[in-house]
Amino acid sequence: MLQVNKPTSEINRDLGEIDGARSQMLTSYLDITRRQFPTMVAIVSAGLILALLYLFTAAPQFTSTATMVIDTRKVQLFQQQSVLGDIAIDSATVETQVEILKSENISLAVIRDLHLIDDPEFTGSGGGLLGAMIGSVTGGHVSSEFELTRKALQRFEHNRTVKRLGLTYVMEIGFTSRDPAKAARIANAIADAYIVDQLEAKYQATRRASVWLQDRIKELRTQASTAQKAVVDFKIANNIVDSGGRLMNEQQLAEVNSQLVLAHASTAEAKARLDRMNDILKQDIPDANVTDALKNDTIVKLRAQYVDMASKESIWSARYGSDHLAAVNLRKQMAEIKKNITDELRRIQESYKSDYDIAGTREESIKASLANVVSESQLTNQAQIQLRELESNAQSYQAMYDNFLQRYMESVQQQSFPITEARVISAATTPLVKSSPKSMVILGAALLGGLMLSFGAAMARELTDKVFRTTTQVEDVLGASCIAILPTLDAAASSILPGKLGRKSDNPQPNLLRYVVNTPLSRFAEAVRSLKVAVDLNSIVRENRALAVTSTLPSEGKSTLSSNLAQLMAHSGARVILVDADLRNPSLSRALAPDAEIGLVDVIAQKVQLDDALTVDPETRLSMLPAGRTSKLLHTNEILASKQMRDLVALLRSKYDYVVLDMPPMAPVVDVRVTSSFVDSYVFVVEWGKTKMDVVKHNLRNAPAIQDKLLGVVLNKADTKLLARYESYHGRYYYQKYYARYGYVE
Numbered sequence: 001m002l003q004v005n006k007p008t009s010e011i012n013r014d015l016g017e018i019d020g021a022r023s024q025m026l027t028s029y030l031d032i033t034r035r036q037f038p039t040m041v042a043i044v045s046a047g048l049i050l051a052l053l054y055l056f057t058a059a060p061q062f063t064s065t066a067t068m069v070i071d072t073r074k075v076q077l078f079q080q081q082s083v084l085g086d087i088a089i090d091s092a093t094v095e096t097q098v099e100i101l102k103s104e105n106i107s108l109a110v111i112r113d114l115h116l117i118d119d120p121e122f123t124g125s126g127g128g129l130l131g132a133m134i135g136s137v138t139g140g141h142v143s144s145e146f147e148l149t150r151k152a153l154q155r156f157e158h159n160r161t162v163k164r165l166g167l168t169y170v171m172e173i174g175f176t177s178r179d180p181a182k183a184a185r186i187a188n189a190i191a192d193a194y195i196v197d198q199l200e201a202k203y204q205a206t207r208r209a210s211v212w213l214q215d216r217i218k219e220l221r222t223q224a225s226t227a228q229k230a231v232v233d234f235k236i237a238n239n240i241v242d243s244g245g246r247l248m249n250e251q252q253l254a255e256v257n258s259q260l261v262l263a264h265a266s267t268a269e270a271k272a273r274l275d276r277m278n279d280i281l282k283q284d285i286p287d288a289n290v291t292d293a294l295k296n297d298t299i300v301k302l303r304a305q306y307v308d309m310a311s312k313e314s315i316w317s318a319r320y321g322s323d324h325l326a327a328v329n330l331r332k333q334m335a336e337i338k339k340n341i342t343d344e345l346r347r348i349q350e351s352y353k354s355d356y357d358i359a360g361t362r363e364e365s366i367k368a369s370l371a372n373v374v375s376e377s378q379l380t381n382q383a384q385i386q387l388r389e390l391e392s393n394a395q396s397y398q399a400m401y402d403n404f405l406q407r408y409m410e411s412v413q414q415q416s417f418p419i420t421e422a423r424v425i426s427a428a429t430t431p432l433v434k435s436s437p438k439s440m441v442i443l444g445a446a447l448l449g450g451l452m453l454s455f456g457a458a459m460a461r462e463l464t465d466k467v468f469r470t471t472t473q474v475e476d477v478l479g480a481s482c483i484a485i486l487p488t489l490d491a492a493a494s495s496i497l498p499g500k501l502g503r504k505s506d507n508p509q510p511n512l513l514r515y516v517v518n519t520p521l522s523r524f525a526e527a528v529r530s531l532k533v534a535v536d537l538n539s540i541v542r543e544n545r546a547l548a549v550t551s552t553l554p555s556e557g558k559s560t561l562s563s564n565l566a567q568l569m570a571h572s573g574a575r576v577i578l579v580d581a582d583l584r585n586p587s588l589s590r591a592l593a594p595d596a597e598i599g600l601v602d603v604i605a606q607k608v609q610l611d612d613a614l615t616v617d618p619e620t621r622l623s624m625l626p627a628g629r630t631s632k633l634l635h636t637n638e639i640l641a642s643k644q645m646r647d648l649v650a651l652l653r654s655k656y657d658y659v660v661l662d663m664p665p666m667a668p669v670v671d672v673r674v675t676s677s678f679v680d681s682y683v684f685v686v687e688w689g690k691t692k693m694d695v696v697k698h699n700l701r702n703a704p705a706i707q708d709k710l711l712g713v714v715l716n717k718a719d720t721k722l723l724a725r726y727e728s729y730h731g732r733y734y735y736q737k738y739y740a741r742y743g744y745v746e
Contacts, residue, residue, distance in 0.1 A: 035725040036458035043457055047450030051442050063161075063176045063435035064184035066191050066428035070094060070169040070421050094164055097422070098171055101162045101194050104153065109193040110186060111152050117145070121178060122152035160190065170425070180430045187428035198420040213408040220401040227394035234390055256370045263363040270356035277349045281342070299344050306337040466693050468686050469726045474713045477693050478700060483534045483712035484527040485688065486561065487720050489515060513563035513591055517571055517620060523720075528564050531683065531714060532572075535658075538711055544680045545653050547711070548581070550663040550672045551685040552696050557716040558685040559587045562662035565683075570622035574657040577614075577623040582664040583636035583671065586627035599628025604644045610651065623656070636664075641674035649678040666699045666706075676705035683711050688718035 033040065070093070100106070116122045161174040173190050177183040313330040320327065468474055471482035489512055511518060516525040538544045549565070551558040559582070566578040579600060580588040589596060593615050602608045603625070615624050630636070639645065652659045661679065663672045672682075686696060700707045 031726075032458055032462050033455075035722075036454075036461055037725065039461065040451075040454035040458055043454035044447065044450035047446040047453065048443065051446030055437055055439055055442060058437050059178055060434040061176045061178060061436040062180035062183050062431045062433075063174050064180065064187045064428040064431050065172055065174040065426075066187045066424060067165070067426040068171045068173065068191055068194070068422050069425045070097060070171070071423055091167070094169055094171070098162055098164055100197075101171065101173065101190065102157075102160075106190060106193050106197060107153055107156050107160070108149070109197065110189045111149065111156060113193070114186065114189055116156065116186075117148045117152045119152075119182075121182075122155045123148045160186075162190075173428070175428075176435060180432075184428040184430045188424075191424050191427075195420055195422055195424075198422060202420065210408060213404055217401065217404050217408055220397060220404055224394065224397035224401045227390065227397045231387065231390045231394050234387055238387070253370070253373045256366060256373050260363070260366040260370055263359065263366045267356065267359035267363050270352065270359045274349070274352040274356050277345065277352050281345055281349060296344060296348070299341055302337050302341045302344070306334055306341070309334045309337065467689050467691060468693060468696070468713075468715060469689055469723070471715075473693070474686070474715070477697060478713060480684070480707075480710050481712045483683070483714055484530045485715045485718050485723070486527045486557070487523050487723075488717040489524060489560070512560050513588070514567055515560075516564045516568045520571075524564075525568070528561070528568050531561075531565060532568055534712060535681070538681060542680070544711075545657065546649055546659045546661065546678060546680045547683065548661040548663045548672070548675060548679040548681070549683045549685060550706075551665045551687075552667050552691055552699050553687075554585065554665050554668065556665070556685050556687040556691060558665070559591075559662050561683070561685055561714060561716060562660055563588060563592070566622055566624075566658070566660040567617070567620050569658050569660070570617070570620040575621075575623075575655070576658045576660065577625060577652055577656045579625045579652070579659065579661045580627040581640065581661045581671075581675070583627055583630045583633060583639065584664050584669055586630055588624075588662050589626035589628075592624055593626040596626040597629070599626035600648075601628035601630055601633065601639065603628075603648060604639055604642065606644070610648070637669070637671045637674050640671050641677075645675075646678045666703065667695065672706065673703050676709060679709065681711035682706050682709050684713045685716050686713055688715040689722070690717075 111117060111122075159176040161172075161176075163172050164170070165172055173187050175183050175187040175190065177186065309330050313327055313334065316324055316327040316330060468477075471485070474480060474482040515522070516528050519525060535544055535547060547565075549558050549562040563578060566576050570576040578588070580586050581600065582588070583601065586599075589599060593599075596613075596615065598608050598613045600613070603610050603613050610625075613625055613628070615626065616622070617624070633639065649659060649661075661675070663675065663682075666672050684696075684700075700710070
C-alpha cells in the first residue's frame with residue numbers, strides 16, 4: 001500500500017485541533033478550580049493546620065551519624081595470609097557487612113553496654129502528646145527483663161539506620177534520639193560493637209583453626225617420617241646409593257662414558273701422529289716437521305750440520321767441480337747425517353706406535369667397563385621407578401607438614417594480635433539541629449497532599465454535582481435555551497421584610513411577589529426583563545400571549561416568577577392577567593388575594609362571571625384571577641383539560657395582551673400536561689444548584705407537547721457569589737462593576 005502524505009493544511013488543522021483540545025482541557029481544569037476554590041482552600045487549610053498541630057505536639061528528634069570504611073589495605077607489619085583465607089572484598093561483601101551491622105547481636109551488645117533497658121526513651125511509652133496518652137493508659141503494667149529487652153531492641157532498630165554510601169566501601173551508621181548527646185554516643189557504640197564483634201569472630205575462628213592445625217601437624221609429622229623411612233629402607237634393600245643428589249650407577253655411567261670419549265680421542269690422536277710419521281719416512285729426504293722432531297735436540301743439530309755441509313758442498317762444487325775430493329767427502333758426510341736423521345725419526349715412530357697401542361688398549365678397557373656399568377644400570381631401572389614414587393610421597397608429606405606448621409605459627413601470632421578490615425573514619429558528634437520533624441518538609445508535604453486531596457475532592461464534587469448551575473448545562477442537557485438567571489431574594493428581602501424569608505416556604509410573601517415593582521433597578525428585575533424580551537421576540541414568530549410558568553418540583557420559585565413577570569408587564573402599560581392555575585397548591589391566591597372566596601374554579605363551573613372573580617392591583621393595574629376554593633377538588637387535571645378552561649383562556653386572549661398562568665409543578669401532579677392545547681409557551685423554572693438534571697430531563701421527556709412549546713428555562717435562586725465561579729459574567733462582581741454605572745443595584 002502506498003502511503004500518501006497529508007497536505008500541509010490538514011496537518012496544520014490536526015495540530016490546531018490538538019492544541020485546541022489541550023487548551024480546552026486546561027480551561028476546564030481552571031474552571032473546576034475556580035468553582036471548587038473554597039472547598040480546596042478548606043482542605044488545604046485543614047492539612048496545614050494538622051501539620052502545624054503535629055509540629056507543635058511532636059517531640060524533636062536528633063540524628064547523629066558515624067561513618068566506617070572497610071579498608072582493603074592492611075597494616076604491613078601484620079600482613080599475613082589468614083588461616084581461613086582472606087575473602088576478596090567486593091560489593092556483596094560490603095552489603096553483607098551492612099546486614100551484620102543491622103543484626104540483633106550488635107544491637108543487643110549496645111543495649112547491654114549502655115544499659116538502655118533502663119532508659120525510658122527505649123522502654124517507656126515514647127515522647128510527645130501521643131506517647132504521654134499511651135503511657136497514662138498502660139502505666140500500671142510491669143514488664144519482665146526479657147520484655148524490656150525486646151521492647152528496647154524494637155525501639156533501637158527503629159531509630160537506627162545503616163546504609164552504604166553509593167558504590168564505595170564506606171558505611172554510614174545513624175541513630176535518632178530525643179537527646180543529641182545520646183544519639184552520638186549510641187552511634188559510636190554501634191561502630192565499636194561492630195569492630196569488637198569482628199575481632200572476636202576472627203579470634204574465635206583463629207583459635208579453633210589453631211587447635212585443628214595442631215592435631216593435623218602431629219598426624220602429618222608421623223606420615224612424613226614413615227614415608228622418609230620407607231625411602232631409606234628401599235635404597236638399602238636395592239643397594240642404591242646417592243652421590244651428590246644422583247644415583248651411584250648414574251654417576252659411574254657418566255664418568256665411564258666421559259673416559260671413553262677421552263680415550264677414543266687419545267687413540268685417534270696417536271694414530272694420526274703415527275700415520276704422519278710413516279708418511280715422512282717414505283720420503284727420500286725426510287722432512288721432520290712433526291712436533292717431537294722439532295723438539296728433538298739430536299735432529300735439530302743434525303739438520304743444522306746437514307744444512308751447513310750442503311752449503312759448503314755447493315760452494316766447493318761450484319768452485320772446484322762436483323768430482324773434487326772435498327765435495328765428495330762433504331756429500332758422504334751429508335748422507336751419513338741423513339741416515340742418522342732417519343734413524344732418529346724411526347725411533348720417534350716406534351714411540352708413536354707404542355703410544356697408539358697403549359691408547360687403543362685403554363679404550364677397549366673403558367668400553368668393557370662401560371658395558372658393565374650399563375648392564376648394572378639396566379638392572380636397577382625398576383627399583384628406581386619405585387624409589388621415585390616413595391620419594392614423591394615423602395616430599396608431599398613433608399611439604400604438607402611444613403605448610404601446616406607455617407599456618408599454625410601464623411595462627412598463634414594472629415591470636416596475640418587479631419586485626420579487622422573495618423575502621424571508623426568519622427566518629428559521631430552531637431548534632432546541633434533536629435533531624436525530625438522537619439518543619440519545612442512536613443509543611444510542604446501537607447501543602448502538596450492538601451492540594452492533591454483538594455483537587456481530588458473538587459473532581460469528586462464536580463462528578464457528583466448533577467444539578468444545573470450554568471446556562472451551558474441547560475443547553476447541553478435539555479436542549480433548550482436558558483432565558484435568565486434570577487438571583488436569590490433572601491438577602492434582598494431581609495431589608496424589606498421584618499424577618500428573613502425561608503427558601504422552603506410554600507407561600508411567597510407579597511413583597512417578593514412585587515419585587516420588580518418595589519426595586520425596579522435590581523438585578524432580579526433586570527433578569528425578569530430579559531424574560532419579557534424573550535417572550536416578545538418569540539411573539540414575532542408565532543402568537544405568544546398565553547404564557548404558562550411551571551417547574552419540576554415545588555418551592556422552586558415559579559409562583560414568584562409568575563407574579564413578578566406579570567407585574568413587570570403590567571407596570572410597563574400592557575394589559576396583563578395573572579391566573580393562579582395551581583389548583584393543588586394555590587400559593588399565589590393565598591399571598592395576593594387571601595380573602596377571595598371565588599376564583600378560577602367558579603368561573604369554569606360558570607357559577608360566577610369573570611369580572612366578579614378578578615382582583616386588580618391599584619398600582620400596576622394587574623388583573624388577577626385567583627384559584628378559588630380548591631380544597632375539595634379531586635380531579636384538578638380534568639378541570640384544566642375541560643372545554644370550559646379552553647374557552648376561558650380564549651376569552652382572556654381577547655381581553656388582555658398577556659395571559660400569565662401559574663401552573664403546578666410537573667413531577668408531583670400531571671395537571672400541566674393537559675394544558676398544552678391552550679398555552680402558547682411554557683417557561684420552565686429550575687432551582688439553581690438544587691434541582692437534579694435527571695429529574696428535569698425525565699419530566700420533559702415524558703411531556704413532549706410541553707417540550708415542543710418550551711420557550712426556555714429560568715434558573716432561579718442563584719447564589720451570585722457562587723455563580724461567579726461557574727460563569728463570571730453572571731457573578732455579583734460583574735454586575736456591580738459594569739451595571740452599577742447605569743443605576744442598577746443588587
